Amino acid sequence: MPFEAERFTLARRRLLTGGGALGLTGVLAACGSGDDEDDAAESSGSWSFTDDRGETAELDTTPTELVAYTGMAAALHDFGVTVKGVFGPTTKEDGSLTTQAGDLPVEELTVIGNTYGEFDIEAYAALAPQVLSTHYYGDPSDLWYVPAESLDEISDLAPVVAIDVNDGQNTLPEVIERHAELAASLGADLESEAVEAAKERFDEAVEALRQAAADNPVKVLACSAGPEDFWASNPDSANDMRFFTELGVDFIVPDDLDEGGYYETLAWENADKYDADLIFLDAREQAIQPDGLADFPTWNALPAVQAGQIAAWDAEPLYGYGLAERSVRALAEAIANAEKLF
Numbered sequence: 001m002p003f004e005a006e007r008f009t010l011a012r013r014r015l016l017t018g019g020g021a022l023g024l025t026g027v028l029a030a031c032g033s034g035d036d037e038d039d040a041a042e043s044s045g046s047w048s049f050t051d052d053r054g055e056t057a058e059l060d061t062t063p064t065e066l067v068a069y070t071g072m073a074a075a076l077h078d079f080g081v082t083v084k085g086v087f088g089p090t091t092k093e094d095g096s097l098t099t100q101a102g103d104l105p106v107e108e109l110t111v112i113g114n115t116y117g118e119f120d121i122e123a124y125a126a127l128a129p130q131v132l133s134t135h136y137y138g139d140p141s142d143l144w145y146v147p148a149e150s151l152d153e154i155s156d157l158a159p160v161v162a163i164d165v166n167d168g169q170n171t172l173p174e175v176i177e178r179h180a181e182l183a184a185s186l187g188a189d190l191e192s193e194a195v196e197a198a199k200e201r202f203d204e205a206v207e208a209l210r211q212a213a214a215d216n217p218v219k220v221l222a223c224s225a226g227p228e229d230f231w232a233s234n235p236d237s238a239n240d241m242r243f244f245t246e247l248g249v250d251f252i253v254p255d256d257l258d259e260g261g262y263y264e265t266l267a268w269e270n271a272d273k274y275d276a277d278l279i280f281l282d283a284r285e286q287a288i289q290p291d292g293l294a295d296f297p298t299w300n301a302l303p304a305v306q307a308g309q310i311a312a313w314d315a316e317p318l319y320g321y322g323l324a325e326r327s328v329r330a331l332a333e334a335i336a337n338a339e340k341l342f
Contacts (some may be wrong), residue, residue: 049161049185052178053140057159062187063130067112069145071316072133072163072179074102078320079183079195085127087113088145089285098285100316102323119147121154129158133182137166165319171243172317172324176202179319198322205325206247209332213248218338221252221274221304222313224263224282225293230271233315237262240317244331252276271298275342278334279304283312303341309334 048058068076070088077083089098090111097106110127113119124132132154135144143162146154154160161182165175184190222233222241235241235251245251252274254264266273279302283289290310293299304310311334314327 047185049182051161052136052164052167053162055160055162057131057161059130059159062185065128065130066186067124067127067129067132067158069134070098070104071100071102071144071318072135073109074100074104074323075176075179075319076133076183076186076188077104078102078198078318078322079180079188079190080192081183081186081188083109085110085112085124085129087111087119087124090114092285099283099314100318102318102320113145116145117147119145119150119154121150121157124154125157131161132158133161133163135165136162138164138168140164165317166237166239169242170239171246172240172319173206173243175239175317176319176321176324195321198320198325202321202325202328205329205332209244209249209328209335210247212332212336213244213250216335216338216340217248217250218277218335218340219250219252219275219342220278220280220335221276222280222282222315224315225288225296225299227288228268230266230268230298231263232266232274233263234261238315238317240314240327249331249335251280268296268298271296272302276302276304277309277341278338279310280313280331280334281310282315284315287315307339307341309338309341311335 045061046059047062048056050056066076066081066083067085067087068083070086070090073083073086086101086104086109089100090104090109091101091106091114092098097104110123112123112127132146134146136142137144140162142148143151143160146160163175163178163182164170180188180190189195222235224231224233232252232254233241234254234257235245236253241249241251254274256264258265281287281290290305299305311331318324318327
């Protein structure tokens with residue numbers, strides 16, 4: 001589960017800033033329930049989508065003026081759907097893309113907020129949005145990077161569609177499929193050569209990870225690094241790690257989880273509490289990366305660090321097949337090449 005530097009909503013927002021409500025049971029909806037009504041809706045060009053909160057957004061035509069949370073926008077783009085504006089971590093200080101932004105063509109987008117708490121409502125309104133889409137983590141009242149105090153005003157401007165990316169049980173492929181359903185409703189062709197090729201590569205990466213975990217069962221510690229604390233993540237707390245565990249990855253389970261059960265907070269002097277053959281390190285902008293950890297003695301003393309056995313972890317997963325394939329394959333290669341240290 002992701003964390004943010006600020007301690008908002010503590011447990012849920014720390015290592016999956018990141019259960020459960022309606023999960024992945026929301027379905028693509030047409031205006032009517034019968035075949036005749038469905039055909040009439042299709043012929044009239046009307047659009048509707050029932051999100052994971054059970055709320056149905058409806059418009060007279062398929063929306064094209066889309067604004068989305070950065071991670072949602074990256075997934076839609078991976079399926080071939082163009083968004084107009086984004087909010088959430090999009091660019092770093094040097095202008096490069098964050099991990100959450102995937103392959104977004106940021107130069108073609110309007111960024112109405114780049115950090116937590118930033119959401120320029122005037123800029124949002126100026127985009128004349130037809131739909132806003134975002135994620136949530138189990139709690140449907142806590143929409144990702146949408147300021148709660150402004151939700152009514154934001155909702156008045158356009159319908160909001162939200163997908164639950166962590167209901168406590170869902171796994172990475174299920175969440176990707178949910179994004180695919182939304183993308184399809186917005187006009188994406190899921191049978192296109194590009195999407196089918198990306199899905200094939202994803203499936204191949206999944207099998208590569210399954211094989212690597214079976215052939216080389218090393219101990220993996222998913223974690224995130226901050227200036228004062230080191231967070232050891234609970235593999236059952238996030239959809240990607242739940243899936244990787246199903247594939248056979250041997251994650252270390254922290255034995256003293258913080259409230260909420262997402263991670264264990266360790267002072268840096270205790271960062272060596274767990275014997276890990278491979279470090280699966282949060283790669284997001286708000287977490288300290290290996291270069292920045294060079295002056296942390298306890299980090300340098302970790303056997304996995306000394307062995308160079310560190311894999312980048314998209315602690316906020318990417319929900320397009322092409323984007324997710326890279327992460328899965330990178331972990332598969334890291335596990336396959338790791339040596340057992342304990």
